[in-house]
Amino acid sequence: MTQRIPSSRIALFALPALPVVMAHIPVGAIIPSFYAKHTAASMAAIGSVFLVSRIFDAMIDPVIGHMSDRTRGPFGRRKPWVVAGAAVMVLAVWALFTPAPDAGAGWLMAASMALFLGWGMLEIPYRAWSVELSRDYAERTKISTAIAVMGALGTLLFMAIPLLPIFASSEIGPPTMALMAMVIAVLLPACVVLAVWRVPEGDALPEERSTGLEAIRSLARNRPLLIFVVTFIFGGLGTGAFTAVFYLFVDNHLGIGDRFAMLYVASAAANLAGMPLWHRVMQRIGRHRALALSWGSLVFVQLAMLAVPKGEAAFVPMIGLAIAFGFAEAATKVAPYAMVGDIVDYETWRSGVDRSGSYFSFMILIAKLNFAIGGGAAFLLLGLIGYSATGVNNGFAASGLIAVFVGLPVLLWAAAAVMATRFPITRKRQEILRRRIESRTRAI
Numbered sequence: 001m002t003q004r005i006p007s008s009r010i011a012l013f014a015l016p017a018l019p020v021v022m023a024h025i026p027v028g029a030i031i032p033s034f035y036a037k038h039t040a041a042s043m044a045a046i047g048s049v050f051l052v053s054r055i056f057d058a059m060i061d062p063v064i065g066h067m068s069d070r071t072r073g074p075f076g077r078r079k080p081w082v083v084a085g086a087a088v089m090v091l092a093v094w095a096l097f098t099p100a101p102d103a104g105a106g107w108l109m110a111a112s113m114a115l116f117l118g119w120g121m122l123e124i125p126y127r128a129w130s131v132e133l134s135r136d137y138a139e140r141t142k143i144s145t146a147i148a149v150m151g152a153l154g155t156l157l158f159m160a161i162p163l164l165p166i167f168a169s170s171e172i173g174p175p176t177m178a179l180m181a182m183v184i185a186v187l188l189p190a191c192v193v194l195a196v197w198r199v200p201e202g203d204a205l206p207e208e209r210s211t212g213l214e215a216i217r218s219l220a221r222n223r224p225l226l227i228f229v230v231t232f233i234f235g236g237l238g239t240g241a242f243t244a245v246f247y248l249f250v251d252n253h254l255g256i257g258d259r260f261a262m263l264y265v266a267s268a269a270a271n272l273a274g275m276p277l278w279h280r281v282m283q284r285i286g287r288h289r290a291l292a293l294s295w296g297s298l299v300f301v302q303l304a305m306l307a308v309p310k311g312e313a314a315f316v317p318m319i320g321l322a323i324a325f326g327f328a329e330a331a332t333k334v335a336p337y338a339m340v341g342d343i344v345d346y347e348t349w350r351s352g353v354d355r356s357g358s359y360f361s362f363m364i365l366i367a368k369l370n371f372a373i374g375g376g377a378a379f380l381l382l383g384l385i386g387y388s389a390t391g392v393n394n395g396f397a398a399s400g401l402i403a404v405f406v407g408l409p410v411l412l413w414a415a416a417a418v419m420a421t422r423f424p425i426t427r428k429r430q431e432i433l434r435r436r437i438e439s440r441t442r443a444i
Helices: 007-014 017-029 031-038 043-070 079-097 105-133 137-163 174-198 212-221 223-253 257-285 287-307 311-333 335-351 356-384 395-420 427-443
Strands: none
Touching: 007 137, 007 174, 017 031, 017 079, 017 105, 017 137, 017 174, 031 043, 031 105, 043 105, 043 356, 079 105, 079 174, 105 137, 105 335, 105 356, 137 174, 137 257, 137 311, 137 335, 137 427, 212 223, 212 356, 223 257, 223 287, 223 311, 223 335, 223 356, 223 395, 257 287, 257 311, 257 335, 287 311, 287 335, 287 395, 311 335, 335 356, 335 427, 356 395
């Protein structure tokens, strides 16, 4: 679209990100231990269920992306998927968050797979819709920023629910999970209805009539995508490793595990506050350079953690570093999605076919793998050096924790920062692509 989108409409479009984030934070961080404590499912069964459901999740994403690209109808090709995905998510969240005490692995399997299915049906077409709303470089950054801001607000709202005075403690038990489910069940349909009702479909683009195999081949032939993928993998693996080991560093090494929630809230608040500022930086120096600056900044924040003393004296410097980390990381939640939009533009110009859904499904799949593999690699390294999360560690094992927590993310983020500077679609080149696509669209 050449016409500017009002800020109020962009805000409405971004609304669904708030309840979607609220629904997915507990899946990895809370649901496994919650089911182990409050249902009849065994630890082994829970582990097996999440392994199978994650494999299912990875398999369905490319299918949803390709089918979304091929969907045609009176309501467009993205909106029906978003509405259907929201409906599936609401039912799945209620089932997953409010199990009966005698619920077993079968209930957990069905509910978690339904949630992953609904999330894919909503998230992938929604992200494709976001880049089709506007092909303007600056406006696309603004849309990605708005989505990230809503996601950050969803994180803060999720963390605030257990702290409400209606609960006897901040422990996340069945009453807390039930309230979370009710909040999501109300917010998600309301936010999706507002977005679908008030925000139009994107540009009328060339239709996707290729096969799934041709869509896969297009991924391999797209040079900007390949550069982005390498960049995104390095950065994502670093963040996955950091996230997996952060609590061990705070609790076992520094000895301030009881302050972990405060550090997390401080980082999340800084993340939210930093997004509008990073938006300005992206407008000035370009998305790929801002992303490189963001990952480069994380390198220095991580290295600074080496100087934090142990014990109570660690809290004040760690609060400062948590704020710095949250601020520096904010760009990594905005720039990549807008950059994939630029990559889609390149593919649309090159092949004459729009594959937004397929490309975003590929990106989301990589993001999921990054988190799992980065965290898994970090724990594997800790296991190889003999580190124990519950026992006493000798000097070698204790030093190994620092090496894994600091060294592994630093190396990966540094590599990501270097690769980000090599991304070829600058603002000027994207504007050229946009004009050529618009000329082709008018000729159809």
